[in-house]
Amino acid sequence: MINVTSTHLPNIKKYQKYVEQIFASKKVTNYGPLVRELEEKLRDYLGVKNVVLVANGTVALEIAYRTLDLKGFAITTPFSFVATTSSLVTNGLLPIFADIDPKTLNINPQNIEELISPNTSAIVATHVFGNPCDIEAMEAIAKKHKLKLIYDGAHTFGATYKGENIASYGDITTLSFHATKLFHTIEGGALIINDDALAQKARYLINFGIENTESIPHLGTNAKMNEFEAAMGLCVLDELGTIFDARKKVYERYLQELEGFVEFQLRDKETTPNYNYMPVLFESEEQLLRVQKALNKEDIFPRRYFYPSLDTLSYIEPKQCMPISRDISRRILCLPIYVELSLEMQTQIIEIVKDNI
Numbered sequence: 001m002i003n004v005t006s007t008h009l010p011n012i013k014k015y016q017k018y019v020e021q022i023f024a025s026k027k028v029t030n031y032g033p034l035v036r037e038l039e040e041k042l043r044d045y046l047g048v049k050n051v052v053l054v055a056n057g058t059v060a061l062e063i064a065y066r067t068l069d070l071k072g073f074a075i076t077t078p079f080s081f082v083a084t085t086s087s088l089v090t091n092g093l094l095p096i097f098a099d100i101d102p103k104t105l106n107i108n109p110q111n112i113e114e115l116i117s118p119n120t121s122a123i124v125a126t127h128v129f130g131n132p133c134d135i136e137a138m139e140a141i142a143k144k145h146k147l148k149l150i151y152d153g154a155h156t157f158g159a160t161y162k163g164e165n166i167a168s169y170g171d172i173t174t175l176s177f178h179a180t181k182l183f184h185t186i187e188g189g190a191l192i193i194n195d196d197a198l199a200q201k202a203r204y205l206i207n208f209g210i211e212n213t214e215s216i217p218h219l220g221t222n223a224k225m226n227e228f229e230a231a232m233g234l235c236v237l238d239e240l241g242t243i244f245d246a247r248k249k250v251y252e253r254y255l256q257e258l259e260g261f262v263e264f265q266l267r268d269k270e271t272t273p274n275y276n277y278m279p280v281l282f283e284s285e286e287q288l289l290r291v292q293k294a295l296n297k298e299d300i301f302p303r304r305y306f307y308p309s310l311d312t313l314s315y316i317e318p319k320q321c322m323p324i325s326r327d328i329s330r331r332i333l334c335l336p337i338y339v340e341l342s343l344e345m346q347t348q349i350i351e352i353v354k355d356n357i
């Protein structure tokens, strides 16, 4: 069976060494030495000021909203994974959708300003498939209207914009280190925060709001990463070179072979991709379904991602309709891309796609 992705598991002996270290110290969680080491290594790798490791990318978003004291409405993208929207709702914020650009697949800044009201406290935007939003335009709008700017950077690990890691932009960028991501900690995530005081606040919030043994001044939760997860991250981090090289080959071959058959996301020229996803756009949903069925018949399972468009979620009131996001989500499919995907397997996928267009 070929899935849209396959978790990259690092050298087992290296992981076992870390496990032995954990058993010897009996330090399994609560901001242990491996979490600290991973934070430091990620800070260097990403070239950012503060990395706060957490249990997953969804709680990273929730902690970001609470760190920034968001209230009322947040303008957000309808074309993202459900967690971008559901995390707002579970934190008492109303998502106000701004439709996307049909080429870059990111929130269109031109649609944002008209939606801003006195109740708006933030913009929550996703760098879709690691392709950066229009960062300059977003920053200008946030500054002009004194809004907080949060980026869901779940897909951005390792991607850069104008030479800087994409995670360094905005008030807070959140990352997901789920096993399906190219860099992973089994389950996990992070907040990237430039402001030191806010980073400290986030650290309290992920540990029940406790500041010290005498004082619990914040309404916190438990969102900590554990040592076994950090150990996985340390091992995967060492293999990033191999991971990027292998994925790049698969990615570039898809681009070359499927050119003219499908449409690709328009990527910003100032960005280096990270090859985390291979999204392709079909002419129609019928065409997509035909290709998907043919692939499934051969035990190949691409993923309709993101689908459905988040403005169709039943629990969002008032109802909003985002035609571009709805259209794109009906026509987009992420093809299998991962380190171990062989040339033969990829050839089979490419042939089936071409034959069913």
Ligand SMILES: Cc1ncc(COP(=O)(O)O)c(C=O)c1O
Pocket (backbone or CB within 6 Å): 056, 057, 058, 059, 080, 081, 083, 084, 126, 152, 154, 155, 176, 177, 178, 188, 189
């Ligand atoms: C854009 C986006 N945001 C948030 C998440 C949630 O991350 P996690 O699965 O680590 O909770 C994902 C997960 O795939 C995602 O793709």
